[in-house]
Structures are given as C-alpha cells and as structure tokens.
Amino acid sequence: xxxxxxxxxxxxxxxxxxxxxxxxxxxxxxxxxxxxxxxxxxxxxxxxxxxxxxxxxxxxxxxxxxxxxxxxxxxxxxxxxxxxxxxxxxxxxxxxxxxxxxxxxxxxxxxxxxxxxxxxxxxxxxxxxxxxxxxxxxxxxxxxxxxx
Numbered sequence: 001x002x003x004x005x006x007x008x009x010x011x012x013x014x015x016x017x018x019x020x021x022x023x024x025x026x027x028x029x030x031x032x033x034x035x036x037x038x039x040x041x042x043x044x045x046x047x048x049x050x051x052x053x054x055x056x057x058x059x060x061x062x063x064x065x066x067x068x069x070x071x072x073x074x075x076x077x078x079x080x081x082x083x084x085x086x087x088x089x090x091x092x093x094x095x096x097x098x099x100x101x102x103x104x105x106x107x108x109x110x111x112x113x114x115x116x117x118x119x120x121x122x123x124x125x126x127x128x129x130x131x132x133x134x135x136x137x138x139x140x141x142x143x144x145x146x147x148x
C-alpha cells in the first residue's frame with residue numbers, strides 16, 4: 001500500500017447491564033404453612049432440587065392499555081423466591097403479573113420502578129401487595145389464590 005502502515009482499530013461497546021427482579025410469592029395450592037411443596041406429576045416430583053414449580057411473570061406498562069413489555073417462565077423455589085433478569089432498557093414503572101396454571105392471575109398493586117439495577121417485590125407480606133388486595137392469608141403470610 002504505497003508506504004501507508006496498516007492500523008488496527010479495536011472498538012469496544014459498553015453493553016447495558018441487565019437488571020435483576022427478585023420476587024417472593026407463595027402459591028396456595030403448594031403452600032404448606034412455611035414453604036412450598038414440590039409440584040407432582042404421575043412420576044413424582046415435577047422438578048429437581050429446591051424447585052417447587054414454574055410460574056409465568058409478565059411486566060406490563062403502567063399506562064392503558066397496559067401492554068406487555070417483557071414475559072418469562074421462571075422456576076419458583078420452595079422458599080417462594082424467583083429471579084428474573086431483564087434488559088437494562090426496561091427503565092420505567094411496570095406492573096408485575098404472576099400467572100400459574102392452578103392459580104389466579106395476580107397483578108402488583110402499583111407499578112414497580114425499574115430505575116435501579118436490582119428490583120424486589122414481595123407478594124407475601126400484605127394483601128395490599130396485590131391489586132384489589134387479592135391474596136389469601138395462611139399461617140401469617142399471604143399467598144396467591146388457587147383456582148380449581
């Protein structure tokens with residue numbers, strides 16, 4: 001190349017960090033008064049280790065028509081905890097919606113702020129954590145209603 005030295009240029013883009021949503025909830029159908037039993041099928045435990053069952057978690061925009069911004073299937077532990085990694089681009093307020101095959105669809109009372117990297121929401125400490133106070137108290141904690 002006629003006396004021009006080649007130059008190597010490396011570009012590094014700083015990626016946006018994911019955010020962590022930490023949930024705490026109990027399902028009435030599996031709750032034993034202190035933790036959750038494992039979901040069962042014809043072969044016994046449906047999930048291994050400390051997994052009680054799976055839930056669907058949706059984040060809905062805070063304004064009408066409450067569009068879904070994100071949705072995932074999560075594994076719910078026996079202790080009622082589940083974690084969800086969400087894109088850093090989700091930085092508004094969102095309703096947290098819990099769905100389960102044997103439970104009543106349950107929405108957070110108000111939209112949760114996703115302005116920080118770690119977000120927590122606990123459905124177990126008061127009926128008012130669910131829209132319409134739609135939780136059932138068992139053994140001093142609040143659980144998501146079972147439907148039959």
